[in-house]
Amino acid sequence: xxTIKSPMAGSVWKIVATVGQEIDYGDTILILESMKMEIPVxxxxxxxxxxxxxxxxxxxxDGVVLAELA
Amino acid sequence: xxxVYDKLDKKQAWAKAGGxxxxxxxxxxxxRMFVRDRIQALLDGEPEFEDGLLAGSEKxxxxxxxxxxxxxxxxxxxxxxxxxxxxxxxxxGYQTFLKITRFQELALQLKIPLIYLVDxxxxxxxxxxxxxxxxxxxxxxxxxxxxxxxxxxxxCVLFGPSPAGAAYIPGLCETVIMVDKQATAYLGSPRMVxxxxxxxxxxxxxxxxxxHCAVSGLGDILVKSDAEAIEVTKRYLAFMPxxxxxxxxxVADTGKAxxxxxxxxxxxxxxxxFDMKIxxxxxxxxxxxxxxxxxxxxxxxxxxxxxxxxxxxxxxxxSKFKGGVLFNDSSDKAARFIWLCxxxxxPLLFLQDISGYMIGSSAEKAGIIRHGAKLLSAxxxxxxxxxxxxxxxxxxxxxxxxxxxxxxxxxxLALPTAMPAxxxxxxxxxxxxxxxxxxLPEAERAAFVAKKREEYAEDIDVFTAxxxxxxxxxxxxxxxxxxxxxxxxxxxxxxxxxxxxKRNPIHPV
Numbered sequence: 001x002x003t004i005k006s007p008m009a010g011s012v013w014k015i016v017a018t019v020g021q022e023i024d025y026g027d028t029i030l031i032l033e034s035m036k037m038e039i040p041v042x043x044x045x046x047x048x049x050x051x052x053x054x055x056x057x058x059x060x061x062d063g064v065v066l067a068e069l070a
Numbered sequence: 071x072x073x074v075y076d077k078l079d080k081k082q083a084w085a086k087a088g089g090x091x092x093x094x095x096x097x098x099x100x101x102r103m104f105v106r107d108r109i110q111a112l113l114d115g116e117p118e119f120e121d122g123l124l125a126g127s128e129k130x131x132x133x134x135x136x137x138x139x140x141x142x143x144x145x146x147x148x149x150x151x152x153x154x155x156x157x158x159x160x161x162x163g164y165q166t167f168l169k170i171t172r173f174q175e176l177a178l179q180l181k182i183p184l185i186y187l188v189d190x191x192x193x194x195x196x197x198x199x200x201x202x203x204x205x206x207x208x209x210x211x212x213x214x215x216x217x218x219x220x221x222x223x224x225x226c227v228l229f230g231p232s233p234a235g236a237a238y239i240p241g242l243c244e245t246v247i248m249v250d251k252q253a254t255a256y257l258g259s260p261r262m263v264x265x266x267x268x269x270x271x272x273x274x275x276x277x278x279x280x281x282h283c284a285v286s287g288l289g290d291i292l293v294k295s296d297a298e299a300i301e302v303t304k305r306y307l308a309f310m311p312x313x314x315x316x317x318x319x320x321v322a323d324t325g326k327a328x329x330x331x332x333x334x335x336x337x338x339x340x341x342x343x344f345d346m347k348i349x350x351x352x353x354x355x356x357x358x359x360x361x362x363x364x365x366x367x368x369x370x371x372x373x374x375x376x377x378x379x380x381x382x383x384x385x386x387x388x389s390k391f392k393g394g395v396l397f398n399d400s401s402d403k404a405a406r407f408i409w410l411c412x413x414x415x416x417p418l419l420f421l422q423d424i425s426g427y428m429i430g431s432s433a434e435k436a437g438i439i440r441h442g443a444k445l446l447s448a449x450x451x452x453x454x455x456x457x458x459x460x461x462x463x464x465x466x467x468x469x470x471x472x473x474x475x476x477x478x479x480x481x482x483l484a485l486p487t488a489m490p491a492x493x494x495x496x497x498x499x500x501x502x503x504x505x506x507x508x509x510l511p512e513a514e515r516a517a518f519v520a521k522k523r524e525e526y527a528e529d530i531d532v533f534t535a536x537x538x539x540x541x542x543x544x545x546x547x548x549x550x551x552x553x554x555x556x557x558x559x560x561x562x563x564x565x566x567x568x569x570x571x572k573r574n575p576i577h578p579v
Binding site: 036 | 394
């Protein structure tokens with residue numbers, strides 16, 4: 001199972017992709033808010049989003065799995 | 071009686087052929103260059119001379135698997151130490167080590183760059199008795215590297231393996247160019263890792279070029295082929311002087327054909343990320359950018375560029391990745407780049423868009439203060455011409471780590487989008503008015519905070535900073551920045567570097 005992990009600690013501001021969506025390398029799946037910045041989180045491989053493991057507003061640490069890809 | 075002249079010809083030809091004619095070498099050479107072809111491609115012509123060609127011939131190992139030559143690259147003399155993988159897998163024996171250390175000493179005496187073309191399976195176990203323990207032993211190679219560091223450029227081009235102790239050759243060079251899917255470096259091989267700790271891992275995942283360039287930070291420039299490695303080495307060398315005693319050559323200004331309108335590139339809204347590499351491209355001479363550690367800690371960019379023909383090292387926050395925040399790796403990356411530029415008289419340009427060093431328990435446990443202090447220390451020690459540009463945010467400790475005014479740059483410039491402050495508006499209002507906000511009825515809080523933030527943002531704009539004569543030397547239109555930098559770097563290059571007299575500072579690591 002491929003996963004997309006949080007690049008840094010912060011909170012999930014906005015989820016921009018949807019479950020079932022086919023995404024490509026480099027597509028933004030959600031935006032974190034951290035250090036007063038918007039941090040777009042991009043897919044590091046292509047695939048279909050199976051599920052998100054976080055919701056908007058969740059606080060996440062560095063390396064936490066945000067979404068699973070198939 | 072043997073004709074000595076025939077003997078010489080025969081022995082030289084045999085030594086020069088290395089192991090290239092063996093059946094195994096033919097397959098290995100598919101997609102790779104033979105050691106002497108690599109040297110030939112790097113040099114302007116033939117090597118000017120070679121030492122130790124006949125070393126190892128008594129034990130039937132051509133040149134003892136290493137080629138040491140002096141030659142010229144783009145008209146400048148360099149010393150080359152190159153492993154021959156077709157001979158005993160490029161391993162080190164006794165003569166190999168003598169040849170390598172002799173050439174290190176020679177390069178230092180001549181004050182010319184030393185280039186290691188590495189492709190070696192490491193130490194030769196059957197020669198360890200002579201080579202491992204004594205005062206004259208393999209370890210002298212690293213002893214010499216440390217002695218040489220900062221005096222002459224030491225570049226490692228990793229074409230193949232460099233395992234175990236040999237991995238410290240790239241470890242101790244200031245710049246490591248690695249060929250993707252060929253170069254590897256690790257202390258323990260996959261087999262040894264499996265035996266010692268039970269981990270199953272491929273050679274590529276354990277110590278491949280891509281891993282080192284993107285994750286460990288050992289590699290600086292990832293290339294696709296032997297030929298590209300050599301081209302990049304030449305481009306890199308052009309930014310370097312022959313030694314710390316000289317300044318790098320200034321070339322003709324190739325100009326800037328069609329710069330983008332930087333007003334369209336830099337968002338005024340400080341929360342929005344943008345790609346700082348566009349700004350770097352806009353101020354650099356056309357086709358002059360050579361990025362160092364492009365795949366590692368991307369939140370900070372370190373690049374050699376030419377500005378008006380002068381080589382400059384750029385250190386820039388890139389909010390496109392991790393908000394441009396400074397982490398351990400980004401601090402290390404920038405610190406080492408600054409040490410490199412300062413050692414070889416390469417002026418420095420800092421482009422600030424920094425909301426700070428990373429905070430939080432993970433960052434603190436990982437030692438963000440130690441790593442942050444390393445960057446501060448490198449910045450404060452740098453005596454080369456140094457200009458800092460406030461592009462956008464410039465908050466807190468990040469402002470200092472990125473060469474803020476108190477670290478004594480030659481010039482502090484600001485774009486009109488700059489926002490220098492101890493903290494940004496959100497944090498500031500929460501801190502200053504915390505009790506007042508808490509006392510307000512719930513319904514009135516948001517409006518109060520928004521109003522105060524706006525006032526604060528106005529107060530920390532760059533025009534306020536410029537009114538203080540010590541905060542910035544000039545506020546510059548982004549589209550005029552390149553011209554301003556050319557003129558200032560030309561002027562500041564006239565200064566004599568300050569040298570502090572002491573043995574060594576105690577660097578934070």
